[in-house]
Amino acid sequence: MELTKNISQTKIIKSVLAIILGSIALTISAKIKIPFYPVPMTMQTFVVLFLGISLGYKIGLASVGLYLLEGVLGLPVFSNSPEKGIGIVYFTGPTMGYLIGFLTASYLASKINNKDSFLIVLTKLIIATSTIYMLGLLWLGTLIGWDKPIFVLGAKPFLLAEIFKVVLLALITKQILKIRSFI
Template sequence: MEILKTHSLTKTLKIFLLIFLGTVALTVSAKIKIPFYPVPMTMQTFVVLFLGLAFGYKIGLTTVGVYLLEGIIGIPVFSNSPEKGIGLVYFTGPTMGYLIGFLSAVFFAGYLNLKNNILIVFSKLIFSVSTIYIFGALWLGTLIGWDKPILALGVTPFLLAELFKICLLALLAKKIIEIRRFI
């Protein structure tokens, strides 16, 4: 019985550590801007999908949820915070839909069957990241008005960078999934 308690405590501590490290990785990925065409990119969506692949959908969802909660309560974890605000005010701004989309993306990426070939993995990652842009565009249109060119403002400038990140993840997916064995 004592061995079971020790094993359970060790596993719980490992999961808490993974969640903490995941939120740190998301924060760092939000703060670093990489020059890219047509707009600079962050590696946030890469990290969101990576967390799903590496941790699975349960721990991945928890990690992204904790990250969002950190931002909502005022910890400057989001991109452009604290420069453009913090907390709930920042969260409910133009990027809220994209941030909420992180939850669906990490879920679908964590649910991937990586026994499939690379084209199927690539397609599933495309689907996962697409949910970020669907939620983002829906919120952006609601916030700034549907008379504005929502796709040109909130989706199109990021597609080339997303394609690059998805290609990289698809190539590494089978190795990334091996991390799950240690959880």
């Protein structure tokens, strides 16, 4: 009985630590801007997908959820905060749909497994990333008006960077999946 209790406590501690570290990794990925054409690239979407693949859907979603909660509560975790605001005001701005899409993307990425071929992994990652952009564009259009070139403003500048990140992630997914066994 005592051994089972200790194993359970150890698993909870490992899970909480993974959630916190995942949120920290997501914050760091939001702050580092890599020069890329046509706009600078952050590694946020890469980390969101990585969290889903490496931690599974429960811990991956909890990590992304903690990150979003930290941002809503006013911690400057988002990409352009505090420069462009913090808290709920920033969260409900033009990027809210993309931020919510992080949850769906992490969940979908968690469905990748060792049996998937490279093309299946790549397809699943493209679908997962697409949910970020679908939700982002839906919110952006609602916020600024559908008469604006929503796709040109909210997706087109980022597509080349997303392709790079998704292909890179697909290439290393089999190694990343090994992390799950430690959690």
